[in-house]
Amino acid sequence: MEDANNSYDLIIIGGGPAGLSAAIYGGRAKLKTLLINKGTLGGMADTTREIVNYPGTIKVSGPDLMGDFAKHAESFGVEFLKDEVVGTDFAGERKKVTTKKKKEFFAKAVIIAVGNEPRLLDIPGEKELQGSGVAYCATCDAEFFEGEDVVVIGSGDQAIEEGMYIAKFARKVTVIVLHDEGILDCNKVSAEGALRHEKMEFVWNSTIEEVLGEESVEGVKIRNIKTGELTEFPCQGVFFFVGMIPSTQFLKASRLEMDKRGYIPVSEQMETNLEGVYAVGDNRSKYLRQVVTAASDGATAAVAAERYIEEQDSFQLKVLQSEKKVLLLFFDAFNHESLEFSTSLEEVNLELPESYKIVKIDMATKKNLAHKYQIDKVPSVVLLEKGLEIKRLNCCTGKDKLKSQL
Amino acid sequence: MPLQQLNSNTFEEMIYDKGKPCLVIFSRKTCHVCKQVVPLLEELQPKYEGVFGFYYVDIEENAGLFQRFSLKGVPQILYFNEGEFQGKHAGLVDEEKVEEKIAAVQEA
Numbered sequence: 001m002e003d004a005n006n007s008y009d010l011i012i013i014g015g016g017p018a019g020l021s022a023a024i025y026g027g028r029a030k031l032k033t034l035l036i037n038k039g040t041l042g043g044m045a046d047t048t049r050e051i052v053n054y055p056g057t058i059k060v061s062g063p064d065l066m067g068d069f070a071k072h073a074e075s076f077g078v079e080f081l082k083d084e085v086v087g088t089d090f091a092g093e094r095k096k097v098t099t100k101k102k103k104e105f106f107a108k109a110v111i112i113a114v115g116n117e118p119r120l121l122d123i124p125g126e127k128e129l130q131g132s133g134v135a136y137c138a139t140c141d142a143e144f145f146e147g148e149d150v151v152v153i154g155s156g157d158q159a160i161e162e163g164m165y166i167a168k169f170a171r172k173v174t175v176i177v178l179h180d181e182g183i184l185d186c187n188k189v190s191a192e193g194a195l196r197h198e199k200m201e202f203v204w205n206s207t208i209e210e211v212l213g214e215e216s217v218e219g220v221k222i223r224n225i226k227t228g229e230l231t232e233f234p235c236q237g238v239f240f241f242v243g244m245i246p247s248t249q250f251l252k253a254s255r256l257e258m259d260k261r262g263y264i265p266v267s268e269q270m271e272t273n274l275e276g277v278y279a280v281g282d283n284r285s286k287y288l289r290q291v292v293t294a295a296s297d298g299a300t301a302a303v304a305a306e307r308y309i310e311e312q313d314s315f316q317l318k319v320l321q322s323e324k325k326v327l328l329l330f331f332d333a334f335n336h337e338s339l340e341f342s343t344s345l346e347e348v349n350l351e352l353p354e355s356y357k358i359v360k361i362d363m364a365t366k367k368n369l370a371h372k373y374q375i376d377k378v379p380s381v382v383l384l385e386k387g388l389e390i391k392r393l394n395c396c397t398g399k400d401k402l403k404s405q406l
Numbered sequence: 407m408p409l410q411q412l413n414s415n416t417f418e419e420m421i422y423d424k425g426k427p428c429l430v431i432f433s434r435k436t437c438h439v440c441k442q443v444v445p446l447l448e449e450l451q452p453k454y455e456g457v458f459g460f461y462y463v464d465i466e467e468n469a470g471l472f473q474r475f476s477l478k479g480v481p482q483i484l485y486f487n488e489g490e491f492q493g494k495h496a497g498l499v500d501e502e503k504v505e506e507k508i509a510a511v512q513e514a
Binding site: 039040046047082130131133136137139140144145215216217236237 | 434
């Protein structure tokens, strides 16, 4: 049940750089804002040893930068909750989220910023030997492979940069790359460093099919994707960096539009297909997934949400709670006929013994309201009394006929 | 409440001498996955007060213990009953998995 304690203007799901930036903007706009985050704040950025491309900050550790983001949001009065959102109901004007600890929260708008998680290859031996040589986090585990042979799978930024970090400890790091010789998916600086690195070797056009070993990793089975040839390669450690998948599975039942991989497509204002619901950061379809673009998304969505909430609130006050009967006129500034009609309606209204309150809605900017009243053409007029629809006017007539309808 | 920390001496005592069913998380301060798993155990702990032990080993301070179980990587949760190793969880786990394992250890 909704009460003052679980009711917010804005709920942000996820506490990485996108969610925290949205929180900073939401808090500063005096929206009553709740940020729900399941792990430690900072998301993927919190797992990054070194960030060297966040403007104005020459070099900083991920946890330090995210700590500052969080403090910044807190300074604007944002509330934080450590819990996991497992269910949502975005159908109505009040958005509802349900958490793992069985709590319910309500808000006028929701921003989804749940990010990405590492993709598993799901090959034999991967799960079984996790923690016994199969690893996903170099910062956590690289030191345990001191003087040993380690295989890294993948060639993106993470694979190559983490590979170089592992090479500080390991005897040798062998990188398994899908592409032709010399081609790595990562940034050029890292690629050059890795290709020159004396402890790093590369196996091209290949992937791995199985992690070998009983108690701990003893090797991997490598498949050359060009020749189909299988080779067993001895090693004591395997690090998987085979890309990410969006953590949006919990939204499957929400009618939120997602692409095949689970990324959420959004407009320039970060709007999803559902009114009042926004998606930002790594979990949306986008070109560049970095702290700086996540922060930008968060700011945009929070401002869009703020305007949306303002629109909802003012509509509530001006229209739904109006003492006078309301004529809700939908027009389009680029449609001449709708502008002329608007003038006639004003004139007719003045001639009536008891005038109406006319509220004009620009279809171009108030799509949500047009959708709510299922308006598909301009001009359109809906007559409301105490928020309830009484009738719709026939707008294709002269002044007299218009008057007779009122 | 923070988990009770063990060193090699107290580890012997709690796991082998007392032999009560328990779990031990091997963790380190600089590991972000550990930072997600440790709080989860701290939250579960009160529910099992008196029937199932929850302990913590910092592997940087107790490298010997870590090597003894030939672990590679943190976090890892090791389960024991009557001084016998009952299995482990490596990496990120959720409370359901931990509770399932606790139930299995208790039944065994």
